[in-house]
Amino acid sequence: MSTSSNSIARMWRTVLPRRGSVARASDRFQAGLLIFVALLALAALPVSAAIGSETYVRQQGESAQQVSERSQVAATLLADGPDITVNSRAGVVGNSRLTDAAWLLPDGTRRVGKVVAGQGRLKGETLTVWVDRTGSPVDPPLRGAGVVIDAVVLGLGLWLGALALLALGYRLAVFSLDRFRFAQWQHEWFHQLDRKTRS
Incomplete structure:
Protein backbone atom coordinates (compact mmCIF):
# COMPACT_ATOMS: atom_id res chain seq x y z
CA MET A 1 0.00 0.00 0.00
CA SER A 2 1.41 3.44 -0.88
CA THR A 3 2.29 6.16 1.62
CA SER A 4 -0.61 8.35 0.45
CA SER A 5 -3.04 5.45 0.92
CA ASN A 6 -1.68 4.88 4.44
CA SER A 7 -2.11 8.59 5.23
CA ILE A 8 -5.70 8.60 3.96
CA ALA A 9 -6.55 5.45 5.94
CA ARG A 10 -4.96 6.88 9.10
CA MET A 11 -6.85 10.15 8.66
CA TRP A 12 -10.12 8.27 8.15
CA ARG A 13 -9.54 6.21 11.31
CA THR A 14 -8.86 9.43 13.20
CA VAL A 15 -12.11 11.03 12.03
CA LEU A 16 -14.12 7.88 12.76
CA PRO A 17 -12.16 6.16 15.55
CA ARG A 18 -12.79 2.52 16.42
CA ARG A 19 -13.38 1.28 19.93
CA GLY A 20 -10.28 1.72 22.04
CA SER A 21 -8.77 4.39 19.78
CA VAL A 22 -6.16 6.68 21.33
CA ALA A 23 -7.17 9.57 19.03
CA ARG A 24 -7.84 12.74 20.99
CA ALA A 25 -10.69 15.14 20.28
CA SER A 26 -8.16 17.61 18.84
CA ASP A 27 -6.82 14.86 16.54
CA ARG A 28 -10.33 14.16 15.25
CA PHE A 29 -10.94 17.89 14.80
CA GLN A 30 -7.69 18.25 12.83
CA ALA A 31 -8.50 15.29 10.58
CA GLY A 32 -12.03 16.60 10.02
CA LEU A 33 -10.62 20.05 9.23
CA LEU A 34 -8.26 18.52 6.66
CA ILE A 35 -11.16 16.74 4.94
CA PHE A 36 -13.15 20.00 4.96
CA VAL A 37 -10.22 21.91 3.44
CA ALA A 38 -9.80 19.23 0.74
CA LEU A 39 -13.51 19.45 -0.11
CA LEU A 40 -13.28 23.25 -0.31
CA ALA A 41 -10.26 22.92 -2.64
CA LEU A 42 -12.24 20.59 -4.90
CA ALA A 43 -15.24 22.94 -4.81
CA ALA A 44 -13.01 25.90 -5.75
CA LEU A 45 -11.92 24.15 -8.96
CA PRO A 46 -15.24 24.37 -10.87
CA VAL A 47 -15.80 27.91 -9.55
CA SER A 48 -12.40 29.00 -10.89
CA ALA A 49 -13.07 27.19 -14.17
CA ALA A 50 -16.43 28.97 -14.50
CA ILE A 51 -14.81 32.37 -13.94
CA GLY A 52 -12.14 31.53 -16.51
CA SER A 53 -14.85 30.44 -18.96
CA GLU A 54 -16.81 33.67 -18.44
CA THR A 55 -13.61 35.65 -19.01
CA TYR A 56 -13.00 33.74 -22.24
CA VAL A 57 -16.51 34.46 -23.55
CA ARG A 58 -16.28 38.15 -22.60
CA GLN A 59 -12.84 38.67 -24.09
CA GLN A 60 -13.79 36.76 -27.22
CA GLY A 61 -16.54 39.33 -27.78
CA GLU A 62 -14.10 42.16 -27.10
CA SER A 63 -11.62 40.61 -29.52
CA ALA A 64 -14.21 40.39 -32.30
CA GLN A 65 -15.21 44.01 -31.69
CA GLN A 66 -11.62 45.23 -31.69
CA VAL A 67 -10.79 43.34 -34.89
CA SER A 68 -13.79 44.94 -36.62
CA GLU A 69 -12.96 48.45 -35.37
CA ARG A 70 -9.19 48.49 -35.84
CA ASP A 132 -9.09 52.85 -34.72
CA ARG A 133 -11.96 54.16 -36.86
CA THR A 134 -10.94 57.76 -36.15
CA GLY A 135 -7.39 57.05 -37.32
CA SER A 136 -5.79 57.33 -33.85
CA PRO A 137 -3.06 54.83 -32.94
CA VAL A 138 -4.24 52.03 -30.66
CA ASP A 139 -2.92 48.75 -29.29
CA PRO A 140 -3.23 45.66 -31.50
CA PRO A 141 -6.57 43.88 -31.10
CA LEU A 142 -6.84 41.00 -28.70
CA ARG A 143 -6.33 37.75 -30.61
CA GLY A 144 -7.65 34.21 -30.07
CA ALA A 145 -4.47 32.88 -28.44
CA GLY A 146 -4.37 35.83 -26.05
CA VAL A 147 -8.00 35.27 -25.10
CA VAL A 148 -7.35 31.60 -24.29
CA ILE A 149 -4.17 32.38 -22.34
CA ASP A 150 -5.88 35.12 -20.29
CA ALA A 151 -8.80 32.83 -19.41
CA VAL A 152 -6.58 29.89 -18.44
CA VAL A 153 -4.18 32.05 -16.41
CA LEU A 154 -7.06 33.73 -14.56
CA GLY A 155 -8.89 30.48 -13.78
CA LEU A 156 -5.72 28.64 -12.74
CA GLY A 157 -4.48 31.64 -10.77
CA LEU A 158 -7.73 31.89 -8.83
CA TRP A 159 -7.67 28.17 -8.00
CA LEU A 160 -4.02 28.25 -6.92
CA GLY A 161 -4.75 31.34 -4.83
CA ALA A 162 -7.64 29.54 -3.15
CA LEU A 163 -5.39 26.53 -2.48
CA ALA A 164 -2.74 28.79 -0.95
CA LEU A 165 -5.28 30.47 1.34
CA LEU A 166 -6.77 27.13 2.39
CA ALA A 167 -3.31 25.68 3.05
CA LEU A 168 -2.34 28.73 5.10
CA GLY A 169 -5.56 28.56 7.11
CA TYR A 170 -5.04 24.84 7.75
CA ARG A 171 -1.43 25.34 8.84
CA LEU A 172 -2.46 28.13 11.24
CA ALA A 173 -5.18 25.88 12.67
CA VAL A 174 -2.70 23.00 13.11
CA PHE A 175 -0.22 25.37 14.77
CA SER A 176 -2.91 26.48 17.23
CA LEU A 177 -3.93 22.86 17.89
CA ASP A 178 -0.31 21.86 18.48
CA ARG A 179 0.11 24.66 21.01
CA PHE A 180 -3.12 23.61 22.70
CA ARG A 181 -2.02 19.96 22.82
CA PHE A 182 1.41 20.90 24.16
CA ALA A 183 -0.12 23.08 26.88
CA GLN A 184 -2.50 20.27 27.76
CA TRP A 185 0.30 17.72 27.85
CA GLN A 186 2.44 20.05 29.97
CA HIS A 187 -0.43 20.60 32.39
CA GLU A 188 -0.99 16.84 32.74
CA TRP A 189 2.72 16.21 33.22
CA PHE A 190 3.04 18.83 35.96
CA HIS A 191 -0.13 17.47 37.56
CA GLN A 192 1.31 13.94 37.67
CA LEU A 193 4.65 15.26 38.93
CA ASP A 194 2.85 17.15 41.68
CA ARG A 195 0.93 14.00 42.67
CA LYS A 196 4.17 11.99 42.84
CA THR A 197 5.80 14.70 44.93
CA ARG A 198 2.91 14.73 47.43
CA SER A 199 2.86 10.94 47.72
Missing part, protein backbone atom coordinates in the same frame (compact mmCIF):
# COMPACT_ATOMS: atom_id res chain seq x y z
CA SER A 71 -7.04 48.30 -38.94
CA GLN A 72 -3.39 48.36 -39.87
CA VAL A 73 -1.78 51.25 -41.73
CA ALA A 74 1.74 52.04 -42.86
CA ALA A 75 3.21 54.94 -40.87
CA THR A 76 6.26 56.90 -42.02
CA LEU A 77 8.54 58.18 -39.27
CA LEU A 78 9.04 61.97 -39.24
CA ALA A 79 11.89 61.69 -36.71
CA ASP A 80 14.48 59.17 -35.64
CA GLY A 81 13.52 56.56 -33.08
CA PRO A 82 15.56 55.98 -29.92
CA ASP A 83 19.26 55.30 -30.22
CA ILE A 84 20.52 51.75 -29.88
CA THR A 85 21.60 51.22 -26.28
CA VAL A 86 24.36 48.73 -25.52
CA ASN A 87 24.81 47.37 -22.01
CA SER A 88 28.08 45.68 -21.11
CA ARG A 89 26.23 42.93 -19.25
CA ALA A 90 23.08 42.38 -21.30
CA GLY A 91 24.37 43.39 -24.73
CA VAL A 92 21.86 45.31 -26.88
CA VAL A 93 18.97 46.54 -24.76
CA GLY A 94 15.50 46.67 -26.31
CA ASN A 95 14.24 50.24 -26.24
CA SER A 96 11.31 52.07 -27.79
CA ARG A 97 9.55 55.41 -27.45
CA LEU A 98 6.82 57.55 -28.97
CA THR A 99 8.02 59.15 -32.18
CA ASP A 100 6.34 61.51 -34.68
CA ALA A 101 4.96 59.77 -37.76
CA ALA A 102 2.47 60.28 -40.58
CA TRP A 103 0.04 57.78 -42.11
CA LEU A 104 -2.82 57.64 -44.56
CA LEU A 105 -6.30 56.44 -43.58
CA PRO A 106 -8.31 54.16 -45.89
CA ASP A 107 -10.24 57.21 -47.14
CA GLY A 108 -6.98 58.97 -48.11
CA THR A 109 -6.86 61.38 -45.17
CA ARG A 110 -3.34 62.11 -43.92
CA ARG A 111 -2.81 61.93 -40.17
CA VAL A 112 0.17 62.95 -38.05
CA GLY A 113 0.75 61.70 -34.54
CA LYS A 114 2.91 59.70 -32.18
CA VAL A 115 3.66 56.01 -32.75
CA VAL A 116 5.90 53.60 -30.87
CA ALA A 117 9.21 53.29 -32.71
CA GLY A 118 11.84 50.73 -31.81
CA GLN A 119 15.50 51.51 -31.27
CA GLY A 120 17.56 52.30 -34.32
CA ARG A 121 14.58 53.34 -36.45
CA LEU A 122 15.40 56.29 -38.70
CA LYS A 123 13.39 59.15 -40.12
CA GLY A 124 11.64 58.09 -43.33
CA GLU A 125 11.34 54.43 -42.37
CA THR A 126 7.93 52.80 -42.57
CA LEU A 127 6.36 50.68 -39.88
CA THR A 128 2.95 49.11 -39.44
CA VAL A 129 0.66 50.50 -36.75
CA TRP A 130 -2.89 49.78 -35.63
CA VAL A 131 -5.44 52.60 -35.74
